[in-house]
Amino acid sequence: MIPGHSILLLCNHFSWWDGFFAGHLTQTYLHRDFHIMMQEDHLQKRMFFNRVGGFSINRKSKEVVTSLQYAAQLLDDPKNLVAVFPQGALESNHTEEINIERGIDYIVKKIKGDCQIIYYSAFIEYFESLKPSVYFHFLNCGTNHNFDYEKVKMLINSHHKKALKEQVNTLH
Amino acid sequence: MIRNQKNFFIRCILHYYTRWIVGRHFHEILFNTIEVDSNRSILLIANHFSFWDSLILYIINLKLLKKKFHVMVREDTTLHLKHLKYGGAFSVNKKSKDMLESLDYAAGLLNDPQNLVLIFPQGKLYSNFVNDINFEKGVMRIMAKAEGKFQLIFAATFIQYFKHKKQSVTVYIKNEDCMGKGFDDLKNAYQKYYDSTKLQQTEIVI
Numbered sequence: 001m002i003p004g005h006s007i008l009l010l011c012n013h014f015s016w017w018d019g020f021f022a023g024h025l026t027q028t029y030l031h032r033d034f035h036i037m038m039q040e041d042h043l044q045k046r047m048f049f050n051r052v053g054g055f056s057i058n059r060k061s062k063e064v065v066t067s068l069q070y071a072a073q074l075l076d077d078p079k080n081l082v083a084v085f086p087q088g089a090l091e092s093n094h095t096e097e098i099n100i101e102r103g104i105d106y107i108v109k110k111i112k113g114d115c116q117i118i119y120y121s122a123f124i125e126y127f128e129s130l131k132p133s134v135y136f137h138f139l140n141c142g143t144n145h146n147f148d149y150e151k152v153k154m155l156i157n158s159h160h161k162k163a164l165k166e167q168v169n170t171l172h
Numbered sequence: 173m174i175r176n177q178k179n180f181f182i183r184c185i186l187h188y189y190t191r192w193i194v195g196r197h198f199h200e201i202l203f204n205t206i207e208v209d210s211n212r213s214i215l216l217i218a219n220h221f222s223f224w225d226s227l228i229l230y231i232i233n234l235k236l237l238k239k240k241f242h243v244m245v246r247e248d249t250t251l252h253l254k255h256l257k258y259g260g261a262f263s264v265n266k267k268s269k270d271m272l273e274s275l276d277y278a279a280g281l282l283n284d285p286q287n288l289v290l291i292f293p294q295g296k297l298y299s300n301f302v303n304d305i306n307f308e309k310g311v312m313r314i315m316a317k318a319e320g321k322f323q324l325i326f327a328a329t330f331i332q333y334f335k336h337k338k339q340s341v342t343v344y345i346k347n348e349d350c351m352g353k354g355f356d357d358l359k360n361a362y363q364k365y366y367d368s369t370k371l372q373q374t375e376i377v378i
Contacts, residue, residue, distance in 0.1 A: 015333030090334050090378040094301065094370060124339075126222030126331070127297050130197070132339070168299045 005116040005143060006075040006082075007032055008107065010100075010156070012121050013085035014093040021122055021134060022083040023053070030118075032081035035074050037067065057103075059088065068103050072110035075144075082107075086156075093124055098160050105149040117141040119156050121163040127172040135170065137163035173270045174250045174263040175277065176242060182258040190227050190259075191234075197224075199338040203232055206347050209323050213282045213289070214239055215314065217362060218327040220292035221300045225329055228341055229290055230259075232327070236345075239288035242281050244274065246296070264310075266295065275310050279317030289314075289322075293362070300331070305366050307359040315350060315358075324350040326362055328369040334378050344369040 001007075007030055011022050019036050026034040033053070040058035043049055057067040074080045084107070086100040098121075108117065119139045124132045139159040141152050194201070208214070214237055218229060226243050233241050240260070247265040250256055264274040281287045295308040315324075328344045346365060353361070 016335055016337045017333065092374045092376050093332055094330075094374040096374070123301060124331070124333070125300050126224060128223055130193075130223055132331075164301050167301045168303075170299055172297065 001030065001118075002114075002116045002143065004078050005114045006078045006080045006111075008071075008075055008104075008111075008115055008117045008144075009081055009083040010086045010104065010117065010119040010141070011083060012093075012095075012098060012160070013087050013090055014095075014122075015090070015124070017134075018085065018122070019049075019054075019083070021136075025120075025136070026081050026083070030081055033079050034081055034083070035071075036083040037071060037085070064103070065106075068106045069110060072107045072112075075107070075111045075115045076113040078113060096161055096164065098156050100149075100153045100156060102149075104152075105147075108144045108147045108149075111144045115144040117143065117147065117152065119159065121160045123163070123167050125167070125170065125172070135167060137166065173265070173273050173277070174247065174257055174261075176260050176262045177257050179258045182255060186255065186259040190230050194224075194227050194231050197338065199336040199340045201228065201231060201341050201343070203236065203343040203345060205236060206325070206345055208237055208239075211285050213285050213287045213318075213322045214325055215282060215318070215322045216288060216290045216325050216327055217293055217311065218290060219305060219329060219366060220294045220297055221302075221329075222297070222331070224331070224341075225292065226261075226290060228329060228343060229327060232343055232345070233288055237288055237325075240284075240286050241288055241290070242278075243290040244278055244292070266308075271310065272313070275313045276317060279314045282314070282318035282322040285321075303367075303370075305359075305363055307355075307362065309355055311358070312355050315353075324348045326365050328366050330370070330373045332373065332376070334376070342373065344372075 023034050035053040037057050038054045040056040043056045071082050074082050086104050088101045121137045123135045242260040244264050245261040247263040250263040278289050281289050293307045293311050326346045326348050330342050331339050333339050
């Protein structure tokens with residue numbers, strides 16, 4: 001973590017719990033004000049998320065640019081963190097490819113302040129326990145000043161594949 | 173070796189407890205149907221990544237396979253959880269000579285067409301994300317001893333969440349012909365089945 005930088009947190013999206021994972025990590029580890037980009041129809045059904053950092057995006061509407069600009073604006077302030085699911089859809093936890101939507105590039109280019117980009121792969125495991133455990137594999141993707149969309153996309157995908165391999169060797 | 177034991181009262185408690193706990197923790201259990209031969213017992217081979225595996229397959233047995241459930245469990249687990257033996261668990265210890273006794277006992281169970289024996293050939297718990305399924309050789313001894321008397325079934329279990337708060341489980345089951353299969357053939361056949369089912373799970377996008 002780089003002090004004095006806001007954080008753009010990119011997370012893999014495979015479950016209902018992902019937003020809560022991101023919120024929990026923000027509170028306990030990343031120590032920023034939590035904001036999260038949510039699909040508009042999902043947010044409308046649960047408007048209370050609006051009070052705890054949720055803001056909407058609707059990819060099919062013209063307003064998509066407004067949402068991306070709003071995210072960038074939040075990231076101008078070093079106190080803030082914005083969690084985004086770059087895959088743009090729920091995908092299997094077993095997936096090996098992480099799709100990074102173009103919107104990420106747009107957000108990062110619009111940030112005027114200093115922002116660090118962090119990605120994590122989360123994996124659910126059970127082993128001996130009846131309750132699942134979640135394992136996070138973090139990756140520092142640099143700051144908005146040296147951001148290159150294609151390079152970060154490759155970096156995230158190779159990190160995700162490596163994380164999957166490491167996960168297999170997890171001690172339990 | 174610890175053998176499974178009969179106790180009507182404890183078995184009933186375990187039966188209802190398993191149904192209750194699986195029902196409570198899972199959003200849904202999805203499985204495909206296959207033909208079950210009533211004249212042969214069932215040897216069920218499955219992947220092993222959690223404590224839930226046997227409980228889920230117990231439910232699949234109740235709903236689809238309808239045989240008497242038996243499962244081969246590591247000896248330290250049966251010693252730790254003493255009630256498992258009343259639910260059809262018998263022990264195996266890879267490091268002891270007892271192992272042959274356990275394998276022969278499993279083969280003996282397969283002589284009765286009403287029985288089902290569940291085996292995790294991986295031999296221990298592995299990560300949910302393994303690509304290569306470790307296969308222990310003991311299963312071949314069981315198959316050789318009980319040849320012709322059982323129906324071989326492959327099961328591959330996957331747990332995922334997607335849009336629900338509770339996890340859902342998908343079990344892919346398939347009849348497999350075991351006649352004349354050597355260890356490598358069996359291992360490759362299961363690996364191929366696991367790969368294809370895992371790919372189906374991986375490709376889901378919501």
